[in-house]
Amino acid sequence: MNRVDETQALWLEYRRSRDQSLRNRLILTYAPLVKYVAGRLGSGLPAHVDEADLASYGLLGLIGAIERYDPQRDVKFETYAIARIKGAIIDELRAMDWVPRSVRSRARQIERGMAELEAKLGRAPTDEELAAKLGISEDELDESLGDIARSSIAALDELWTVSGSGGDQIALIDTIEDENAADPQGSLSETELKEAMADAIAALPEREKVVVTLYYYEELTLREIGEVLGVTESRVSQLHTKAVLRLKAHLHSGGVRAAT
Numbered sequence: 001m002n003r004v005d006e007t008q009a010l011w012l013e014y015r016r017s018r019d020q021s022l023r024n025r026l027i028l029t030y031a032p033l034v035k036y037v038a039g040r041l042g043s044g045l046p047a048h049v050d051e052a053d054l055a056s057y058g059l060l061g062l063i064g065a066i067e068r069y070d071p072q073r074d075v076k077f078e079t080y081a082i083a084r085i086k087g088a089i090i091d092e093l094r095a096m097d098w099v100p101r102s103v104r105s106r107a108r109q110i111e112r113g114m115a116e117l118e119a120k121l122g123r124a125p126t127d128e129e130l131a132a133k134l135g136i137s138e139d140e141l142d143e144s145l146g147d148i149a150r151s152s153i154a155a156l157d158e159l160w161t162v163s164g165s166g167g168d169q170i171a172l173i174d175t176i177e178d179e180n181a182a183d184p185q186g187s188l189s190e191t192e193l194k195e196a197m198a199d200a201i202a203a204l205p206e207r208e209k210v211v212v213t214l215y216y217y218e219e220l221t222l223r224e225i226g227e228v229l230g231v232t233e234s235r236v237s238q239l240h241t242k243a244v245l246r247l248k249a250h251l252h253s254g255g256v257r258a259a260t
C-alpha cells in the first residue's frame with residue numbers, strides 16, 4: 001500500500017472509529033501545513049510576533065479541520081485545512097488586538113479615499129491624487145502604507161459577507177485561487193464575490209496586479225517579487241498593501257463587507 005492509500009485508509013478508519021490515536025497520526029501527517037501557513041503569515045508581521053506562537057494557533061485550526069473533514073466529499077483535505085489554519089491564526093491575532101488603533105484608522109481613511117476617488121474618476125487613483133484627497137504628502141502616504149504593511153495580517157484571508165446572501169462568508173483569497181477547485185467551505189454564495197473580485201483585480205494598476213498574482217498565485221515571497229520587478233522588498237510591501245486596500249474599497253462600494 002502506498003502513502004496515499006495509507007492516508008486514505010487512515011481517514012476512513014478515523015471517521016468510523018473517532019479513535020484519538022488515529023487523530024494524532026493525522027495531525028503528525030499534516031503538521032507541515034501548519035508550518036507552511038505560519039511561515040507565510042509571519043513574513044508579513046512585525047518582528048515581535050513569534051512564528052512559533054503562530055504555529056501553535058494554527059495547530060488548533062488543523063485539529064479542528066481534521067475533526068470536521070469529510071473525506072467522502074470531493075474536496076482535498078489540504079485545501080480545506082489551510083483555510084482553517086489561517087483562520088485560527090488570524091482569529092487569535094485579532095483577539096490580541098495588537099495592531100495600533102492609529103494604523104487601523106489610517107488604513108480606513110486610505111480605503112475610503114480610494115473608494116471615493118475610484119467612483120469619481122472611474123479608475124484607480126494615482127498616489128498623487130490619493131495623497132491630495134487625504135490632505136497629506138506622497139511621502140506621508142508612503143510612510144502610512146509602510147506602517148499598514150508592517151501591521152497587516154494577510155489581508156486577503158479576511159472573511160467577507162456577500163450582501164443578500166443570508167450572512168454567508170468567504171475569504172477573499174479563496175476567490176482568486178483555482179476556480180475549478182472545489183470550495184472547501186461548501187456553497188458559500190461565492191459567485192457574486194468571485195465576480196466582484198475579478199472585476200476589482202482587473203482594475204488594479206499593472207504593478208499591483210503583478211504583485212497580487214505573484215504573491216497569491218505563484219506564492220513568491222515579497223523579496224522574490226522585488227527581484228522580479230527590480231524594486232526593494234519594502235516597495236513591494238507597499239504595492240501589496242495598496243492593492244489590498246483598493247480591492248477592499250472596490251468591494252465595499254459593491255455591497256460586500258468585511259465580517260466582524
